[in-house]
Amino acid sequence: MGVFVFLPLVLPLTAWPVARLAEQHLHPRTATRVLTAVAGVMALCSTLCLALLMVVGTAQLPGNPLPDGWSDPEVRAAVPYDEIAGKAAIPALLAVCAACARTLWRHERVRRRGHRALEGLPGTSVAVLPDDVSYAYALPSRRGGRVVVTTGMLARLAAPERRALFAHERAHLAARHHRHLLVTRLAARANPFLRPLRTSVAFTAERWADEEAARAVRDRRTVARAIGKAALVSRGAPAPALAGFAAPGPVPRRVAALLAPPPAARTRPSLFTAVGLALWCAAFGTVVSAMSSANSAVTMVLILRAATPL
Numbered sequence: 001m002g003v004f005v006f007l008p009l010v011l012p013l014t015a016w017p018v019a020r021l022a023e024q025h026l027h028p029r030t031a032t033r034v035l036t037a038v039a040g041v042m043a044l045c046s047t048l049c050l051a052l053l054m055v056v057g058t059a060q061l062p063g064n065p066l067p068d069g070w071s072d073p074e075v076r077a078a079v080p081y082d083e084i085a086g087k088a089a090i091p092a093l094l095a096v097c098a099a100c101a102r103t104l105w106r107h108e109r110v111r112r113r114g115h116r117a118l119e120g121l122p123g124t125s126v127a128v129l130p131d132d133v134s135y136a137y138a139l140p141s142r143r144g145g146r147v148v149v150t151t152g153m154l155a156r157l158a159a160p161e162r163r164a165l166f167a168h169e170r171a172h173l174a175a176r177h178h179r180h181l182l183v184t185r186l187a188a189r190a191n192p193f194l195r196p197l198r199t200s201v202a203f204t205a206e207r208w209a210d211e212e213a214a215r216a217v218r219d220r221r222t223v224a225r226a227i228g229k230a231a232l233v234s235r236g237a238p239a240p241a242l243a244g245f246a247a248p249g250p251v252p253r254r255v256a257a258l259l260a261p262p263p264a265a266r267t268r269p270s271l272f273t274a275v276g277l278a279l280w281c282a283a284f285g286t287v288v289s290a291m292s293s294a295n296s297a298v299t300m301v302l303i304l305r306a307a308t309p310l
Contacts, residue, residue, distance in 0.1 A: 005052060006085075007292040008045035012193035014285030015042065019200040022279065027263045028207035029175075034279070035204065036180045039197040041286050043187035045293040050093040052296055057086025099189035107182055114139045118146065126166060128154065134233040136165055138172035145173040156233050161226035164213050168223070171212035177205040203250070210254055211262065224258035227251060 015038050022031040118127050118139070126147045127139075134156060136149040147169040154162060172178070184198040210227065214220040231251040257263075 008049040039187035043190035053089030164226040167213035167216035171209040
């Protein structure tokens with residue numbers, strides 16, 4: 001395997017430039033999907049890399065439950081710096097698993113707490129909470145989800161701006177943005193180098209919903225005005241696991257984007273542009289990471305199979 005086994009751990013660095021360029025130059029829908037896919041694949045590859053290293057490290061520990069043949073010099077020779085890398089991978093992988101489990105647990109806890117807060121209210125697509133605190137968010141569910149908004153938020157928006165708010169939150173539910181947010185959060189827990197993608201997806205998901213709301217109400221300025229007014233009074237969603245109105249992402253950039261012409265829906269930028277070059281670099285890094293992980297996994301399985309006594 002050689003040093004190629006370590007590539008999935010560092011190749012997420014190639015996604016840093018594409019994160020900023022994608023959110024600035026790509027259509028928000030395309031940027032959200034591309035960045036989520038890149039983050040998910042690279043996170044899986046880096047986790048597999050840690051798992052392979054952990055096998056080598058665990059086999060070196062006294063009293064380990066693995067077959068004795070797995071600690072043979074031939075197996076350890078497949079990983080450079082096996083004594084250091086193998087043992088360091090054990091706590092690293094445990095930390096990744098614990099962080100991802102905690103993220104999933106918090107996501108499910110927030111979702112259940114949100115549904116409990118709506119018990120007793122009419123089962124309509126929009127739930128209005130009697131609260132002077134201003135916030136609005138999309139609460140997903142298996143039946144499509146609901147838009148949750150407080151009376152405090154509605155009182156501060158005019159009728160056209162309320163329609164923009166509802167269209168924005170319905171866009172979150174229709175596109176299942178909570179899944180994109182969850183994937184990138186898990187990816188950032190699996191590999192800290194993927195944190196810029198998590199931030200970018202949180203922004204592009206909001207921009208995607210902004211554009212859908214502008215298309216629904218047919219007035220970009222109304223949506224921009226609603227976001228600006230809501231940002232001044234909003235407390236944000238109860239938890240970052242939910243997509244809120246005018247909460248994630250730099251609000252001035254979102255307002256400026258809505259005051260500009262709609263973004264082009266082109267999905268394949270030219271290679272001879274900055275964003276095209278960044279996208280192809282990220283795609284190349286993702287493919288290399290996946291191939292490196294697959295090659296290392298197959299090689300390790302063959303080596304361990306050969307070293308396992310019959």
